[in-house]
Amino acid sequence: MAYRWETPASVWQEDERSRQFELLATEGLGRIDWQAQAHGRLPDVARLLGASLPGACACGADGAPIYPEGFAFCPNCGRPLQRLPGTPSRLPGWWGPGQDAMLPRHVPHGLPVTSLPLGDSLEERPAAPHVGRAEVSMPAPPNSTCVFAASHYGFPEQRLLALAHTRGVLQYWDPIAQLWHVMTPDEGAASLAFTASAYAWLPVLEPRRGEVALVPTADGLMRLWINPVSETYRTEPVLAAPLVAAPGAMRRHIACLIKPEGTVRLWSARADLGEVEEYACPDVPASGWSRPIGYDGRLFWLHEAGQLAWRPGEAPQFTPWPMGWQPRLEFGGPTQSRDGRLWHIGHDGQGYSLLELGSDRPQQAPIDGARLGFANFLFRRGHPVVDEPWSGEHIEDLGQDETLVLPLLRAFNNNRSQPSGLVLRFHKVTGRAEEALHERVIPRTTVEWIGRRNVILDEIVRLSRPLECLPLVYAGCLWLHHPDWNVLRGWRLEELA
Ligand SMILES: [Zn+2]
Numbered sequence: 001m002a003y004r005w006e007t008p009a010s011v012w013q014e015d016e017r018s019r020q021f022e023l024l025a026t027e028g029l030g031r032i033d034w035q036a037q038a039h040g041r042l043p044d045v046a047r048l049l050g051a052s053l054p055g056a057c058a059c060g061a062d063g064a065p066i067y068p069e070g071f072a073f074c075p076n077c078g079r080p081l082q083r084l085p086g087t088p089s090r091l092p093g094w095w096g097p098g099q100d101a102m103l104p105r106h107v108p109h110g111l112p113v114t115s116l117p118l119g120d121s122l123e124e125r126p127a128a129p130h131v132g133r134a135e136v137s138m139p140a141p142p143n144s145t146c147v148f149a150a151s152h153y154g155f156p157e158q159r160l161l162a163l164a165h166t167r168g169v170l171q172y173w174d175p176i177a178q179l180w181h182v183m184t185p186d187e188g189a190a191s192l193a194f195t196a197s198a199y200a201w202l203p204v205l206e207p208r209r210g211e212v213a214l215v216p217t218a219d220g221l222m223r224l225w226i227n228p229v230s231e232t233y234r235t236e237p238v239l240a241a242p243l244v245a246a247p248g249a250m251r252r253h254i255a256c257l258i259k260p261e262g263t264v265r266l267w268s269a270r271a272d273l274g275e276v277e278e279y280a281c282p283d284v285p286a287s288g289w290s291r292p293i294g295y296d297g298r299l300f301w302l303h304e305a306g307q308l309a310w311r312p313g314e315a316p317q318f319t320p321w322p323m324g325w326q327p328r329l330e331f332g333g334p335t336q337s338r339d340g341r342l343w344h345i346g347h348d349g350q351g352y353s354l355l356e357l358g359s360d361r362p363q364q365a366p367i368d369g370a371r372l373g374f375a376n377f378l379f380r381r382g383h384p385v386v387d388e389p390w391s392g393e394h395i396e397d398l399g400q401d402e403t404l405v406l407p408l409l410r411a412f413n414n415n416r417s418q419p420s421g422l423v424l425r426f427h428k429v430t431g432r433a434e435e436a437l438h439e440r441v442i443p444r445t446t447v448e449w450i451g452r453r454n455v456i457l458d459e460i461v462r463l464s465r466p467l468e469c470l471p472l473v474y475a476g477c478l479w480l481h482h483p484d485w486n487v488l489r490g491w492r493l494e495e496l497a
Pocket of ligand 1: 057058059074075076077078079
């Protein structure tokens with residue numbers, strides 16, 4: 001005999017003999033696979049559903065490990081249960097270093113710039129030359145080449161997802177059990193693999209329960225839904241055509257590059273998917289695009305061969321780079337001059353220069369060497385470049401001549417005159433920047449916060465492929481991930497806790 005309990009969002013069944021509750025259905029999550037061996041998952045599931053957990057009473061030992069939403073007292077002894085909140089979290093989400101919708105319009109979107117106030121906490125640590133250490137750690141996901149999202153997906157608490165986008169494996173972090181779970185695709189779900197171009201997904205700002213993002217796939221643009229109770233995911237097609245570049249958003253419009261057959265086309269729609277428009281983009285490459293960058297009312301996709309710029313409602317424009325000029329996309333990304341124009345670094349065979357983006361007849365500014373960074377967070381070797389992107393570097397400490405700084409994440413803060421952010425500093429590197437980024441194992445690297453005071457957060461011995469270092473913000477900490485590491489290194493952020 002079993003009793004049926006209905007709550008506003010769920011249907012539960014109580015086994016008369018064991019007095020245990022089984023979830024039969026809950027709003028938005030589809031089929032529920034409630035396995036007894038998954039009891040280790042119940043503390044996490046209860047927090048996602050806003051259900052109740054055993055409280056102070058001793059009935060828990062052989063009684064029910066979870067109670068339906070709204071249960072306030074143990075049905076057996078009447079003592080209070082732990083009742084978990086049911087309203088969706090309001091914490092700002094994290095969608096990768098290039099996906100912050102809260103940035104003001106005069107800051108380029110799509111670059112590693114965050115509006116979270118990271119500096120206020122990080123700068124409370126002892127300043128350089130003191131060498132700090134990571135304060136917290138978390139196991140790396142089993143498929144470690146991935147992108148991360150920390151959001152509430154319509155649930156009461158934030159959860160961390162790691163999508164191994166080259167393999168199409170979606171991984172879910174259970175923070176209570178401290179375990180990664182590989183999610184199983186529901187029947188009919190599209191493969192989440194996307195390798196044609198750099199990866200970016202489009203977050204949903206007011207998600208329904210389980211709704212994650214619009215994701216690029218080889219089958220089209222998909223809406224991704226997770227079911228953390230059954231540890232499954234499903235996809236819902238938004239656009240059925242192979243994507244060749246990641247989607248981007250510009251104000252009320254979204255757009256992506258597709259290749260239905262023959263030539264590449266730009267597909268766009270309003271964020272509610274109305275007003276679909278398509279434009280042919282003859283002679284543009286069908287892979288190898290950067291993530292889109294949003295600036296000045298336009299979206300830009302960059303490529304080794306040229307730039308594609310698009311303003312909603314107009315035809316996209318592809319402009320090949322000038323003869324002989326090659327962009328250095330791996331150096332970071334576009335940066336702004338004081339008059340608001342956007343520039344990218346490249347090399348013309350003779351030397352480096354900055355090239356104006358988004359112009360039919362772009363200006364060029366020659367510079368005397370490589371500059372790494374993006375969005376006015378620029379470094380020439382170990383020294384910051386302030387003022388204009390072609391200005392001379394600001395030398396405070398000559399000793400930093402033998403270091404090379406690679407910016408990872410800028411923290412945007414209107415109240416600061418100089419940009420602050422997270423960087424890697426390679427020590428005793430005097431060769432070309434290209435070599436350090438691609439070919440060598442760097443013997444000593446420090447992870448540093450550059451801000452009102454500079455803080456050395458940690459030290460890394462023998463780092464290779466530094467461009468794969470990925471910062472993320474989750475659970476009140478700043479984390480740094482690299483696919484070669486077994487653990488993520490983390491630092492507490494008091495301001496966000
Ligand atoms: Zn009890």
